[in-house]
Amino acid sequence: MNLIVGGTGFVGGHLAEYFFEQGEISKAIFRKGAQIRILDQCGVQNYEGDLLQKTSLHEPLEGVETVYNLASETPGITEDAEFMSVNTEGLRNLLEEAKEHGVRTIAHLSTIDVYGFRRRAIEESSEPNPEHPYQRAKLEAEKILQAFGSSNPEIKIRVIRAARAVGSRDPTLTLPLLEMIESGEVLLPKGGMEKISFSHPKDISQMLHKAATVESSSALYLVKSFDASMAELAEMIAKSCEKRATIRQGGFFKRSSFPKYTAEQIRGGLLLNEQESWKRIGYAPAYDAGRVGVDVAEWSRKEPWITRES
Numbered sequence: 001m002n003l004i005v006g007g008t009g010f011v012g013g014h015l016a017e018y019f020f021e022q023g024e025i026s027k028a029i030f031r032k033g034a035q036i037r038i039l040d041q042c043g044v045q046n047y048e049g050d051l052l053q054k055t056s057l058h059e060p061l062e063g064v065e066t067v068y069n070l071a072s073e074t075p076g077i078t079e080d081a082e083f084m085s086v087n088t089e090g091l092r093n094l095l096e097e098a099k100e101h102g103v104r105t106i107a108h109l110s111t112i113d114v115y116g117f118r119r120r121a122i123e124e125s126s127e128p129n130p131e132h133p134y135q136r137a138k139l140e141a142e143k144i145l146q147a148f149g150s151s152n153p154e155i156k157i158r159v160i161r162a163a164r165a166v167g168s169r170d171p172t173l174t175l176p177l178l179e180m181i182e183s184g185e186v187l188l189p190k191g192g193m194e195k196i197s198f199s200h201p202k203d204i205s206q207m208l209h210k211a212a213t214v215e216s217s218s219a220l221y222l223v224k225s226f227d228a229s230m231a232e233l234a235e236m237i238a239k240s241c242e243k244r245a246t247i248r249q250g251g252f253f254k255r256s257s258f259p260k261y262t263a264e265q266i267r268g269g270l271l272l273n274e275q276e277s278w279k280r281i282g283y284a285p286a287y288d289a290g291r292v293g294v295d296v297a298e299w300s301r302k303e304p305w306i307t308r309e310s
Contacts, residue, residue, distance in 0.1 A: 001063050002026040005051070005094060006070035007044065008034040010170050011109065011162075014201035015068060015208065016042040022209070029060050029071075051090030054097060061101040066212050069094060069108045072141075074172065075134040075261035083137035091141050095148045098155070105156040106145070107212040109204065112161045112197070112222060114139045117268030119194070124222055124275055132261065149219065158211040162204045163197035163224035163272050164265050166233065167292055168299030172262045174237075178300055180245065180257060181238045187250035189263040192230040196269025199225045200287035200295070207283050214281040224272040225285040225292075236293030241300055 002019060006012045007028030019026045020042035028039050029049040036046050049056035051071055061067075071090065073083050098106060115122055116129040130136040142159050149157035166173055180186040207223040228236075231247050238245045250256045256263055278284075287295070 001065055003060055003064040003067045004028040004044070004070065005067060006072065006109075007039050007046075008036055009070055009072075009074075011165055011201040011204055012070045013038040013169060014167070015070065015205040016044050018202060018205035018209065020044075027060050027064065029057070051086055051093055054093045057094060057097040058101075061097055061103065064098075064101065064103055066105040066107065067094070067098050067103050068208055068212070069106060072109075072138070073134070075132065075259075083134045084140065087137040087141040088144060091144055095144070099152060103155065105158070105212050107158045107160065107208045108141065108145055109208065110138050110142055110159050110161045111135070112163050112224075112270050112272055113265065114142070114161065115270055117264050119191075119196075119268055120270065122197075122222065122270050122272045124220060124277065132264070134261070146219070156212070157219055158208075159220050160204070160207055160211055161220070161222045162207075163199040163222075163270070165201050165204060166198045167200045167202070167287070168295050172259050173265075174296055176257050176259075176262075177234055177237060178241075178296065181234065181241060181243050184243075184245050186234045186238075186245050186247040187254060187256045188230050188234070188247065189256045189258060189266050190249060191267040191269060192249055192256075194269065195227045195229050195232075195271065196266065197224040197227050197272040198233070198289075198292070199223055200285075200292055203285045203287050206286070210281045210283055216277075216281055218277050218280070221277055221281075221283075222272055222275055223278075223283065223285075225287040226289055227271060228289040230266050233289050233292065236289045237296050238293075240290075240293035240297035242297075 008030045027045040047060035113135050114128040116131045130139050203225040
């Protein structure tokens with residue numbers, strides 16, 4: 001039995017769909033007020049809970065063998081001060097309760113953003129250099145997991161650092177991009193013409209699942225789907241949506257409508273090299289920029305009423 005913590009998030013919803021397609025039974029913890037329609041469609045057993053309230057974790061952890069922790073505040077949506085509490089105090093609560101309930105594996109989603117915003121090629125041996133409160137919180141969570149794993153060797157710990165996720169239901173990059181395409185003009189921040197690494201949440205889901213289930217000595221994995229510039233990605237999405245839009249970099253008087261953190265990711269985007277560990281566990285990304293374009297266009301046609309407020 002799997003437990004998805006953060007199942008109503010952008011990646012979490014895709015992970016629920018991935019398990020449904022694999023024929024696996026899952027539970028999920030959602031916070032009060034969250035939309036759980038996707039979880040219901042995937043036959044997920046849903047539990048309202050909060051990592052900062054330990055008692056709310058008791059029931060959902062019953063009978064669970066593997067926990068997939070995707071819970072984290074989203075930069076660009078959440079105030080900076082809120083990042084650390086979920087990624088430290090909340091994570092400690094989850095680990096303590098998971099141990100108490102006999103969980104055997106914990107797969108945790110982190111980000112290659114822990115390397116900072118300085119454009120460079122990333123390997124598993126690269127040293128993190130967090131600059132933003134979100135990045136520091138994610139790296140601190142990794143340290144907590146490492147310490148927990150050392151003290152509890154009977155529990156398998158896997159950490160996955162993912163490149164910038166893009167695809168359907170993404171509120172901070174894909175949705176603003178769709179809105180600009182609809183308007184006929186896509187304004188990109190500086191760096192929008194340079195290639196960076198992206199990952200689709202279905203590929204992240206594949207990596208999480210493989211890292212949790214395949215026997216391996218590695219505790220840390222890096223994952224991406226493809227490399228592309230934001231201009232190339234915008235072109236693919238516009239083409240799949242059968243729209244025409246002028247794509248250019250914004251200037252001093254007319255700026256991109258991406259949230260600040262997303263714009264920083266684009267400006268200082270990281271390139272993730274392919275990793276030898278992918279072959280060892282059989283990771284094979286299914287998405288490129290073209291398939292992401294199709295995915296986003298299908299989402300746009302199925303749910304055209306989506307806005308930032310939804």
